[in-house]
Amino acid sequence: MTLLLCIGCAAIAMDSGSIEQGTIVLKDVQQDYSLGESLRWKVDAGGGIQIAELLHEPSLGWVSGDSDIPNLGYSSDPVWFRTSLENASPEKLWYLLIDYPLIRDLDVYYVRRGEVSRIINVGDRFEFSARPVLNRGFIFPVRLARGETLDLYFRMNGPYAVQMPLHIMTSDVLLTRETYALLPHGLFFGFVLVMACYNFFLFLATHEKAYLFYTLFTLSIGLFQFIQQGFAFQFLWPKEVWWQNKCTGVFIHLSLICSYFFISSFLDLRRLLPILYRVSGVLMVTSVITVLLVPWLDEFWVMRFGVILALPATLLAISSGWLVWWRKGRADARYFSLAWSIFLIGVLLLAMNKLGILPRNFITEHGAEIGTVIELALLAFALASRITIERNQRLELQKRTQHLERAALQAKERALDLERMNSEQLEQSVRERTRDLHKAMSELAVMNRRLEQMNMTDSITGVGNENSLLSTLRKEWDRCYRSGELLSLIVVELDEYREIIADHGKVASDECLKNVADILERIISRPADLITRYGDKVFGVVLPATDAVGAGYLASEVLAAVIRHPFDFGVAKIQASVSIGVACALPRQPELYKDLLMAAEGAVYVAQTSGGNRVQITKPNS
Incomplete structure (x- = not known):
């Protein structure tokens, strides 16, 4: 028994000694080895x-670790790693796997009997096809x-975190490992794509x-x-090396x-939390400037700056959501804050992993992905809750309007009954009923005005719609007919509107x-003037007391402003053009306001047939 214990202790000592020397023995009873604990590393300052130099001085400043995956955080200097393999297995072909896709510059040296037998140069500074x-x-x-x-010697350099998840395995194990590794990634990216669509x-x-x-946030996180x-x-x-080196910081x-x-x-931060709205604006401008300067900035600092900015951005979302929920009682804001809180945990795990504060493992490496899935699901739930709240508010408004109408009708009937009685004892009661009637009618009038305003506004541009145009044009025509004033109408129609939809989409x-509506509102600003949109691509502007000049x-x-301000949609810049018709008349007969509209539309037609992007002025017979 004593002899067996001595042999066991000697075997353990021999095995631990080989680890200290950085040597892994490949045996036929095992087909997959993690080389992390056998790795030694050295930071190459400068x-x-x-x-x-490393081969002639093998003990020059090497650092040993006991972590399964060495994690040095961000380093602007190259880092050397070394380990040794001894094959005690009949298997001759093995595969080294560095399970870390983000490496800018990786040089691998095979050293046999003190001489370099093979050098492999890979990383993001080469095309993808350069990999073995x-x-x-x-x-x-x-x-x-x-x-x-x-x-084996590895030289790693680049702007990414220095991590070395190194394994060696047989081809069968490698194939099985890669097959099972793709499944969770496929589920994650499929979920992101479904949520975005x-x-x-x-x-x-x-x-x-x-x-x-x-949708844009989901796609950017997914990418x-x-x-x-x-x-x-x-x-x-796979061939765009420059973009591969820049895209991580950009996204x-x-x-x-x-x-x-x-x-x-x-x-709705601008209205509910204006201070936090300005803070978000400063953070957004900072990120925009960083993206614009990416071609000239070092990727190391772009990515570190992005990781640092992620913390205040997430805290801004959480604090804003809780404040809106606390002040306004919005349930969707509570789900919103919960989603960002979970996302913050995932981001912090990933950030501390990449900064070298926490070790690299499944939780710290994939915490951001797990947090993203939960966050996107909760945000979708918050959006659905918001739809439900708005629908319930509309139903409540309709019910309240119907209740007020019934109350007004009942109060009116009671008032008529009381008036017919002609009794002094009922006069006070009549006055109270009449007061209730007036109150109900006033509230009903307010509700009707709100509904009328909604029916007179274009949902896309926020200006008046076709109902607003015809109603206002008729009233102004009759008013100018009575007062003897001129009335002008401008009709603006987008040229090549169908081509814009075909090329760039409905959004x-x-x-x-x-964009055109904003230009009209900046140029035409008199209180008496009215800007409307009717039809798919046509705007109408009513100008009381305005001559043709x-x-x-x-x-x-307006034409000059549209030309000067092309619309920048992010992925494309659209140079819109418009054809404008102007009609001016002195109304001499009532109810002929549509003649003015037909004249302005006819002028638009003349402008379009003359090549578009111009102004045509006409005067109707009236």
Whole structure:
């Protein structure tokens, strides 16, 4: 028994000694090894160390660790790693796997009997096809005869966190590992794509900007994770080396920018929390400037700055949501804050992982993905809750209106009955009933005015609609007929509107309409003037007490402003053009206001047939 214990202790001592020397023995009873504990590393301050120096001085400042995955955080200097392999197995072909897709510059040196036998240069500074095995990670074949020893040196450099999840395995284990690794990634990206498409269709149906910003935020987060896991370089831009080196920092800041827009739109920060709205504006401008300067900035600082900015952005979302819930009692804001709180936990785990504060493991490496899935689901639930709240508010408003109508009718009937009685004892009661009637009628009038205002406003641009145009034009015509004043009408029609829809989509065409409406509101600002949109692409402007010269001048200003301010849709810049018709008349007969509208539309037709992008002035017979 004593002899067996001595042999066991000697075996343990021999095994621990091989680990201290950085050697892993490959045996036939095991087909997968983690090399983390056998790795030793050295930070190359200044980047001047060559492989020859390390081979001649093998004990020069190497650091050993006991972590399964060495994690040094961000480093602007290159880092060398070394380990040794001894093959005690009949298997001759093994595969090294570095399960870390984001490495800018990786040099691998195979050293046999003190001489470099092979050098492999890979990383994001080379095209994807330069890798020995076309995989999102870094896979290197290793051929070792039985009893042969191989020393491995790795030189890692770049703006990403320095981590070394190094494994060696047989081909069967590698195939099985990669097959099972793709399943959770497929589920994650499929979920992100489904959520983005679903909410984009909701935006098209409701024109609610919160859905659009949620879609953009979802896509930017999904693309960032697609880049982080190495799929983007493998499938989207395998030859675009410059873009691969820049895209991680770009999508960090794009995700932040989209989150600021979504937070502001969903919680209505401008109205409810103006101070936090200004804070979000400062953070957004900071990220926008960083993205614009990406071609000239070092990726190391762009990414670190993005990781740092993610914390105040997430805290802004959480605090804004809780404040809106506390002040306004909005249940959707509570779900909103909960979603961002979970996302913050995932982001903090990933950030502390990349900064070297926490070790790299499944939770810290994929915490952001898990947090993203939960966050997107809760945000979708918050948006659905918001729809339910708004629908209930509309139903409540309708019920209240119906109740007021019934109350007004009943009060009126009671008042008539009391009036017929003609009794002094009932006079006080009559006055009280009449007061109740007046109150109910006043509230009903307020409700009717609100409904009438909603019916007179265009849902896309916020200006008046066709009902507003015809009603106002008729009233102004009759007024000018009585007062003997001139009345002018400007009709503005977008040229090539169908082409804009075909080339850029319905969202871009709606934004073009909003752009034209904003220009009209800036130029035509008299209180008596009315700006409306009727038809798909046509705006009408009613100008009381304005002659043809004045109306023509305003039309020319609008045309010039549209030319000067093309609409920037982010992915494309649209140069819209308009044809403008101007009609001016002195009304001599009532109820002929439609003649003025037909004259202005006829002038638009003449402008379009003459090439478009011009102003045509005409005078109707009236």
